[in-house]
């Protein structure tokens with residue numbers, strides 16, 4: 009299946025001369041949820057802005073459903089909805105007018121029923137006549153989402169949608185994202201919360217200093233992450249694993265004073281209970297137990313640290 | 317052409333104007349009335365008539381032009397500057413709209429608003445003086461062209477401005493003096509010789525003179541000169557807009 013968004017060798021140099029994107033290649037599949045992770049200043053917003061038309065790439069090309077975002081911007085942009093990172097709303101405008109305005113900008117005729125259903129989904133219906141300045145921060149973010157959805161986009165960009173949002177709204181948001189995915193909408197979101205990427209993304213991309221470091225299926229990443237280590241500190245150092253414990257994947261720590269057991273949390277049985285029993289039977293005295301997991305966070309931190 | 321987008325921008329701007337209805341429309345009515353009290357009554361009692369027209373009536377076209385020009389510039393410049401200032405401009409940039417459609421939407425709305433302000437002042441003036449408009453067609457044409465060209469000019473300022481100070485500096489330093497010195501409240505034939513010549517370099521003179529001609533049939537400069545002046549000003553503004561568009565405009569970083 010051809011990618012719905014194709015970013016090829018995109019460089020973005022700001023007027024200041026700063027290169028925020030250094031030759032980015034990215035393919036986004038139709039219907040997927042892609043989470044972009046990266047530290048502050050990595051270039052996430054710049055990448056999204058360049059795809060959506062807020063800034064033009066210095067070099068390289070971007071196509072959306074085959075349409076070049078610069079040359080054929082009308083067709084490309086018509087497919088996209090954008091929820092920006094910064095809340096920006098006209099303070100005296102009503103919610104309803106604000107959402108209608110966006111729909112109009114995207115060339116769509118008035119459709120009150122459609123807007124009503126969006127506002128209801130986002131629990132904004134009773135606020136439709138309120139001026140946006142009267143809304144709380146979380147509600148304002150919902151309005152931004154409603155605006156982005158007002159014209160029925162095929163691709164939705166969410167730039168840190170859950171920054172400063174409470175648990176309730178976050179849940180609501182993931183529910184909406186889930187529904188949109190069911191409708192076949194492609195969703196790209198940026199986040200600093202790794203759990204968030206874990207929870208909803210199909211694929212995870214890591215970006216740092218203007219470069220994409222990795223784009224991987226979440227399942228593949230999870231397989232790496234699911235692995236855990238149990239470190240068993242021993243009273244007496246040993247030089248070899250007792251034979252009775254041969255059926256376990258055990259390693260001896262370099263100093264010989266501990267055993268390291270690898271197991272998979274996604275398995276139904278981790279084998280920890282029987283291992284501990286067998287250790288006792290083998291006559292080993294344990295002084296401490298410590299588990300360690302390789303999380304997406306570790307992978308992420310490793311990736312980002314590698315390139316200083 | 318994304319007509320829905322033009323309509324959306326236009327309606328959005330008009331709603332904004334109506335939200336500040338009092339400020340938008342009451343203030344011109346009030347200031348016009350004050351001008352009549354101050355200029356019409358105080359000065360008018362001393363200057364009996366100018367070119368066969370009572371002083372009160374004589375200042376009406378100038379008053380309308382004064383408001384229409386300043387309102388066009390301030391509304392259009394604010395209209396496009398405000399989204400840049402509060403960040404909502406991201407919507408215009410990421411929507412499938414062309415620069416031309418953005419211009420039509422914002423300039424159209426600003427021009428509509430100043431047109432109504434012009435009409436309101438005209439109606440208000442009726443309560444103070446007798447007006448017999450000689451060339452209503454020409455009057456309308458001048459009014460519409462002035463609204464449009466000065467709104468275009470305001471739009472350019474709004475695109476160019478990087479802060480509120482820059483937004484206000486041109487109207488304050490250029491438009492207002494040119495309008496006040498452009499014969500709004502007097503005929504330039506009343507000026508001493510050398511000043512008459514200097515005044516002819518003020519483009520606003522031609523606009524006000526032409527507009528006054530459409531009311532009373534008398535003018536400071538030939539009507540053809542007035543027509544050329546307003547056309548030239550519109551053409552220059554359109555050329556600048558075209559140039560901004562070609563060279564990449566300042567709303568996109």
Ligand SMILES: Nc1ncnc2c1ncn2[C@@H]1O[C@H](COP(=O)(O)OP(=O)(O)OP(=O)(O)O)[C@@H](O)[C@H]1O
Nearest residue numbers: 022024026028047048049050051052053054055569
């Ligand atoms: N208009 C601009 N002019 C110059 N440099 C800019 C501009 N906008 C962003 N940058 C720089 O580009 C880099 C990437 O910024 P960007 O906003 O894309 O980061 P980000 O990944 O979205 O970060 P965050 O997680 O903080 O939102 C940063 O170093 C930033 O300082």
Ligand SMILES: [Mg+2]
Nearest residue numbers: 052053054093
């Ligand atoms: Mg960002």
